[in-house]
Amino acid sequence: MSVPAASWRFDAIGTPWRIDTSSPLDETAQAEVGAIVDSFDRAWSRFREDSIVTTLSRGGEAQAPPDAAAMLDAYVLLDAATSGAVNPLVGEALARRGYDAAYSFDDRGAVSAPANWRDLLQWDDGALRAEAGVTIDVGALGKGRLVDLVLDAVLPYSRGAAVVDAGGDLRVRGTTQRVALEHPYDTFRAIGVWTLGEGALCASAVNRRAWGDGLHHVLDARTGAPVRQYAATWVVAPDAMTADAVATALFFDGGPELAADWGAEWVRMRTDGSVEWSPRSEAELFL
Structure with a gap:
């Protein structure tokens, strides 16, 4: 060992x-890790204006990141196990409580995430689609997924x-x-x-x-x-x-x-x- x-x-x-x-770790290894982290962040961060998540919050379709099916399929099971308490469209609820892209920490009151999130967010055939006005947040499992990729x-x-x-x-x-x-x-x-x-x-x-x-x-x-x-x-x-x-x-x-x-x-x-x-x-x- x-x-x-x-x-x-x-x-x-x-x-x-x-x-x-x-x-x-040499420069090549560090650069590879950096590229993995940046790619994941550009896909899933709701704090970046250039991310897929931010783009989809305006509605439409994007090429699905490589992790989309693994993570969102897991959310289906999390949703079922917790009777809807864990939901990947909780991003707007977090932003309303102050955990927003500007880190304002200004609480504007509680709002629930849409219970019908699977109607508003679809992933298949390499595409990720969302209705306008919904914000994906993969905080329930996203960092763990990135740790696995880096290891x-x-x-x-x-x-x-x-x-x-x-x-x-x-x-x-x-x-x-x-x-x-x-x-x-x-x-x-x-x-x-x-x-x-x-x-x-x-x-x-x-x-x-x-x-x-x-x-x-x-x-x-x-x-x-x-x-x-x-x-x-x-x-x-x-x-x-x-x-x-x-x-x-x-x-x-x-x-x-x-x-x-x-x-x-x-x-x-x-x-x-x-x-x-x-x-x-x-x-x-x-x-």
């Missing part, structure tokens, strides 16, 4: 990244051992990591540690991307209101997109059932500080 010995740090898609490899890109340069960490979404190959589960109300504390070999660990918490009076990025798409029952989730799964998606679903009823269906293990903390975990979770919790 190789042990990553070199680190490369950079900022992208609004979060800090760290890639640990067995030897330093696949760096492995050939790192003799099969690497760790990719994008602000709480982590994928490991060929080594072992002990990951602290950060307390959502005290970032200097951990509620436990999870030892991760092959696979991914993704976390989500209401103290990240938070603003205003109790506003944060985890909205219930049915109401446009921030979730109040859970404060943080942690998920281990074979890949980061799955872990990221389940970490979002666990803020709602139906999340544990989806995790079981997708082979993911999890821990979540309620806003009252109590902790729940899946039956086969191997996290070491400090209870």
Whole structure:
């Protein structure tokens, strides 16, 4: 087993990244990673005027990004599992609460995401189509998907051992990591540690991307209101997109059932500080 010995740090898609490899990544490898990140961002960012998402918010059709089917098919299952709480057209609801392209943090009130989103957004035959006025947001699983893509890109340069960490979404190959589960109300504390070999660990918490009076990025798409029952989730799964998606679903009823269906293990903390975990979770919790 190789042990990553070199680190490369950079900022992208609004979060800090760290890639640990067995030897330093050369300019070719770094350029390849940069191209993957930029391509993904130009496709899916609702904060960029030149993105496919922004173009489609005006209505029409575009060539589907390579990730479209994998991610949007997963949203169909997320929607069903959470009774509509997770929805890829939650972008306008987030913008109305202040998490908009200008980062205004000006709360203009709650609005629900369209429950009939599958009528307003279609993907097939390499095309992505949307009705005017809807805004795609793939925050429930998009960063995890990008982590998977970046790991696949760096492995050939790192003799099969690497760790990719994008602000709480982590994928490991060929080594072992002990990951602290950060307390959502005290970032200097951990509620436990999870030892991760092959696979991914993704976390989500209401103290990240938070603003205003109790506003944060985890909205219930049915109401446009921030979730109040859970404060943080942690998920281990074979890949980061799955872990990221389940970490979002666990803020709602139906999340544990989806995790079981997708082979993911999890821990979540309620806003009252109590902790729940899946039956086969191997996290070491400090209870």
